[in-house]
Amino acid sequence: MDLPLPPVLSHYLNLTIIMENEKNHIIPYRTFLYVLALLITLTLTSVAITQIYLGTLTVVLALVIAAVKSSFVLRIFMHLKFEQKMFSIAVIAVVLILCVVIIITFLDYLYR
Amino acid sequence: MNTTPEIHRDDLASKTGMWFFLFTEMLLFGGLFIVYSIYRFRNAEAFHLAAHELNVAIGTINTIILLVSSTTIAMSITAIQKKNKKLALIFLGTTILLGLAFLVNKYFEWGEHLKEHIYPGSAVLALRGQGDVLFYGLYFFMTGLHALHIIIGLVFIGVITAMIYRDKITSDNFVLLENSGLYWHLVDLIWIFLFPLFYLIT
Numbered sequence: 190m191d192l193p194l195p196p197v198l199s200h201y202l203n204l205t206i207i208m209e210n211e212k213n214h215i216i217p218y219r220t221f222l223y224v225l226a227l228l229i230t231l232t233l234t235s236v237a238i239t240q241i242y243l244g245t246l247t248v249v250l251a252l253v254i255a256a257v258k259s260s261f262v263l264r265i266f267m268h269l270k271f272e273q274k275m276f277s278i279a280v281i282a283v284v285l286i287l288c289v290v291i292i293i294t295f296l297d298y299l300y301r
Numbered sequence: 302m303n304t305t306p307e308i309h310r311d312d313l314a315s316k317t318g319m320w321f322f323l324f325t326e327m328l329l330f331g332g333l334f335i336v337y338s339i340y341r342f343r344n345a346e347a348f349h350l351a352a353h354e355l356n357v358a359i360g361t362i363n364t365i366i367l368l369v370s371s372t373t374i375a376m377s378i379t380a381i382q383k384k385n386k387k388l389a390l391i392f393l394g395t396t397i398l399l400g401l402a403f404l405v406n407k408y409f410e411w412g413e414h415l416k417e418h419i420y421p422g423s424a425v426l427a428l429r430g431q432g433d434v435l436f437y438g439l440y441f442f443m444t445g446l447h448a449l450h451i452i453i454g455l456v457f458i459g460v461i462t463a464m465i466y467r468d469k470i471t472s473d474n475f476v477l478l479e480n481s482g483l484y485w486h487l488v489d490l491i492w493i494f495l496f497p498l499f500y501l502i503t
Binding site for chain 1: 313316320335338343365369371372376379479482483494497
């Protein structure tokens with residue numbers, strides 16, 4: 190096609206092509222099964238670790254494992270790995286907002 | 302129904318809308334997690350003792366149930382993309398059954414607490430002190446709100462299942478199935494943090 194397309198239209202066409210490609214992205218069943226095996230292993234690990242009393246370290250380890258588990262749920266189950274970057278950036282922004290609020294709240298309680 | 306070729310549909314916008322709703326959910330539970338950590342910080346001893354009374358075995362089983370149900374709903378999207386309607390319906394049916402199993406476990410778990418007269422506003426609980434009142438108040442509110450999300454998710458998935466059965470959702474129009482999956486994964490995600498905070502960290 191040598192017809193010059195108006196930029197808006199060609200942009201729209203590109204977008205539909207991108208969207209169609211994404212729609213065709215099929216994650217194989219076995220990927221989900223691998224992730225499930227990993228998530229269950231991590232769950233059992235965190236149960237085992239917290240049965241041993243390690244003080245503050247227990248809390249840190251349990252939360253780190255929870256964070257690792259959620260990153261797999263977000264990236265694979267919730268397809269963030271295969272979506273446009275926009276979605277991942279937005280999720281990271283929400284997590285950062287939460288972290289900032291947690292830090293400010295704790296600074297208030299610690300140094301009041 | 303939607304057979305006219307010029308019908309407008311924007312799956313990306315639909316998914317974006319769902320994600321924005323999920324962000325409000327994340328902040329809702331995030332706020333509750335902050336309340337929990339502050340109260341825990343101020344009543345460390347009471348929270349430590351109270352958390353020991355929760356049943357780690359039931360908590361672990363429920364965690365695994367939710368993880369498996371998340372996997373089955375994710376696999377139902379693969380099935381619908383491969384035009385395998387029957388398998389998609391089987392996966393969704395499994396997801397609903399697992400969600401119900403989670404609620405049944407919760408029923409027995411809460412039943413145990415109620416038998417011991419531990420519930421918000423109980424006189425027995427009040428005698429045990431402020432820390433216990435705060436711990437169990439948050440425990441019942443947060444796991445209760447989470448269970449409410451499970452119930453909403455089950456209704457949502459039920460509707461989607463019926464739509465697939467009636468071919469309203471097909472291999473070239475499944476954004477609603479994806480959105481119900483996103484909601485269900487979020488419920489799983491919240492439990493991933495609720496479980497260590499209430500059951501494991503003592």
